[in-house]
Amino acid sequence: MITLTNLSKIFRTELIETHALRNVNLQVNEGEFVALTGPSGSGKSTLLNILGTLEGFDEGDYLLDGKSVNGLPDSELSKLRNQKIGFIFQSFNLIKDFSIYDNIELPLRYRGLKAKERKDRIESALELVGLQARRNYLPSQLSGGQQQRVAIARAIAGQPRILLADEPTGNLDSLMARQVMELLEQINKQGCTILMVTHDPDQARRASRNIQIVDGQLHDSTLYEPLASQSA
Amino acid sequence: MEQFIYYLKVSLKSIKRAPLPYALTILILSVGLGVFFANATFYYRLNSDPLPDKSDKLFFPMTLITPYECNNCLPPRVLSYSNVQKLSNSGIPSAQAAMYSSAGYARLTLENLPTPVSLRVTQRDFFEMFEVPILHGTVWSDGSAENQVLVTKATALSLFGRTDVVGESILLDDITFSVIGVLNDWQMLPRLYDANGRNHLSEGADIYLPLETGYDLNYLSNTNSVSYDDTDYRQLATEGRAGALHQLQFWVQLDTPADQQRYQQFMLRLAEDEKSAGRHPAPINNQLVPITEIVDYFGDASGDIEAFALVTLLFLVVCLLNAIHLALNRYLSNQYEFSLRRALGASRSQLQLQMLADVLLMTIFSLAGALLIAYAGVVLMNALLPQNSLFSSWDIALIIALVMAALICSYIVTLYPSLRASFGSLNQQLKE
Numbered sequence A: 001m002i003t004l005t006n007l008s009k010i011f012r013t014e015l016i017e018t019h020a021l022r023n024v025n026l027q028v029n030e031g032e033f034v035a036l037t038g039p040s041g042s043g044k045s046t047l048l049n050i051l052g053t054l055e056g057f058d059e060g061d062y063l064l065d066g067k068s069v070n071g072l073p074d075s076e077l078s079k080l081r082n083q084k085i086g087f088i089f090q091s092f093n094l095i096k097d098f099s100i101y102d103n104i105e106l107p108l109r110y111r112g113l114k115a116k117e118r119k120d121r122i123e124s125a126l127e128l129v130g131l132q133a134r135r136n137y138l139p140s141q142l143s144g145g146q147q148q149r150v151a152i153a154r155a156i157a158g159q160p161r162i163l164l165a166d167e168p169t170g171n172l173d174s175l176m177a178r179q180v181m182e183l184l185e186q187i188n189k190q191g192c193t194i195l196m197v198t199h200d201p202d203q204a205r206r207a208s209r210n211i212q213i214v215d216g217q218l219h220d221s222t223l224y225e226p227l228a229s230q231s232a
Numbered sequence B: 001m002e003q004f005i006y007y008l009k010v011s012l013k014s015i016k017r018a019p020l021p022y023a024l025t026i027l028i029l030s031v032g033l034g035v036f037f038a039n040a041t042f043y044y045r046l047n048s049d050p051l052p053d054k055s056d057k058l059f060f061p062m063t064l065i066t067p068y069e070c071n072n073c074l075p076p077r078v079l080s081y082s083n084v085q086k087l088s089n090s091g092i093p094s095a096q097a098a099m100y101s102s103a104g105y106a107r108l109t110l111e112n113l114p115t116p117v118s119l120r121v122t123q124r125d126f127f128e129m130f131e132v133p134i135l136h137g138t139v140w141s142d143g144s145a146e147n148q149v150l151v152t153k154a155t156a157l158s159l160f161g162r163t164d165v166v167g168e169s170i171l172l173d174d175i176t177f178s179v180i181g182v183l184n185d186w187q188m189l190p191r192l193y194d195a196n197g198r199n200h201l202s203e204g205a206d207i208y209l210p211l212e213t214g215y216d217l218n219y220l221s222n223t224n225s226v227s228y229d230d231t232d233y234r235q236l237a238t239e240g241r242a243g244a245l246h247q248l249q250f251w252v253q254l255d256t257p258a259d260q261q262r263y264q265q266f267m268l269r270l271a272e273d274e275k276s277a278g279r280h281p282a283p284i285n286n287q288l289v290p291i292t293e294i295v296d297y298f299g300d301a302s303g304d305i306e307a308f309a310l311v312t313l314l315f316l317v318v319c320l321l322n323a324i325h326l327a328l329n330r331y332l333s334n335q336y337e338f339s340l341r342r343a344l345g346a347s348r349s350q351l352q353l354q355m356l357a358d359v360l361l362m363t364i365f366s367l368a369g370a371l372l373i374a375y376a377g378v379v380l381m382n383a384l385l386p387q388n389s390l391f392s393s394w395d396i397a398l399i400i401a402l403v404m405a406a407l408i409c410s411y412i413v414t415l416y417p418s419l420r421a422s423f424g425s426l427n428q429q430l431k432e
Ligand SMILES: Nc1ncnc2c1ncn2[C@@H]1O[C@H](COP(=O)(O)OP(=O)(O)O)[C@@H](O)[C@H]1O
Pocket: A011, A012, A018, A019, A020, A038, A039, A040, A041, A042, A043, A044, A045, A046, A047, B428
């Protein structure tokens, strides 16, 4: 569903040019769980942002469901982000003075859904992440792991087909990180394609596919065996 | 609609996040708009048409028929009694009245303390020509020289405690007058019939008396009186009618353009006749100024006001720039949230709707603040310039104009900062 061909991204400032991505070729199929690893500054976030159309690129092409996103107007791009793509960030990015419920509602508001439809979707997202009882809390009243689960609920409330997660467990301790991982696996099992940046080799191993980025270049992706058969 | 209410709620939340800078923005905007509104009220009043139905028919004639020799000079702003008589013989206007303002003391009996009153000494057509509403009684008959007055409703109430006082007497400077009429509430704004006075926005007179009576009782003009011969302006009763003492404002109602043409012809012939009789040494210069142009014609008063209007406009611009600066800081500190909303699928046009909600709230707050400040400003101006006592009523047209001004200013203050914030790079803010 995602095809990148010879994609390059250069950041230009007055002094320097940073080649954040060079000649990236990537094919991701529906239902995959892709882990992106690599040293800091290697271009992982840049790749994710381009996939999420938050950022443009300089060369090459990006086909989403067979259609090039290059040159799409803002209205089309925002529709893509709103309906096909869900984002999860390392720092959660919840709005501090919005309740949990209102935070999850955000993308649904921009989609122009009716009140009833919004409510149903928020309820089922809350149920999935197990936070129904906290719907009226403010983010600051929750633990980090719970906040990230709210962010996940927000990302999937719109039932996107792609979930982009940039170090979703980077700010969490290992117990909470495991819960978040389990949640992502569950979402992936329901058919959602996931691309996740991570530093944790254990997490990477649990993904169906592993891609390493070094210096803006993708290294041959390896298809890992499922954990169970590997240890056997 | 439901969505717009949501945007309003979001706006309120972001105001609550940093109430102080927002309050400061509103304050600055309110002060700028308030000062501007107060001045606009003044300007608007001065330039409005008090008699829209007949303002194209009322004219102020002036002529240089004086024993005064000069080249290139304008006719005096006021007429002598004898010139009014000559002009009054034209038979062309459907109404005409000469007038001046004076002052005196009124009381009911010699035992009461007298109260100062303002007087308008005039002729009977005055009331019809300027559409003065009569509550009780009638106007005096043409050319009356009797001790008769019409009083305003407020004067009747303050002297008698009631309004229906036709047939009662009052003492005006201790001479007995009979009240033949009471005016209903009447506010001609601007008070253009007082053509050469510089107080078009002040209250009208309290008491009205016949021109001949005013001359007979030696009521002196308290505005403009100029003598072009040796007439003593203090001897109105004995010398005022015959000599070249100019102190009368004179208005004529000319209903059609043809009448206006005829009247100008008449004035020209009159001046020529006077010239051949040796009573018009200067070159002929007649003026027939429409009431709608009278403020411009006697323009010096409104020159100050225009300069003041410019100053308040500049002040508003300075306030706007400051408000924009504050708003920009506010939006940039919220830029992270703009980026988040974009990442979650808000289009630029949806963010612009959010901005409109911001504009609406800012309009409401700054309008409320501005009206308060403008009201205080009008009260202050009335206190500082009593001869221009403004009536603080704002009519619908002015209110709409003021609301539009507040809306446009709020839009300007919000537009640039929110555009800056919504076109910012998306990925940067979300990382940290
Ligand atoms: N907005 C930007 N402007 C300039 N350089 C940037 C910008 N964003 C990222 N970079 C640079 O691009 C490279 C890749 O960054 P990034 O994708 O954030 O790396 P990672 O997420 O793998 O740590 C880095 O060298 C970084 O400094």
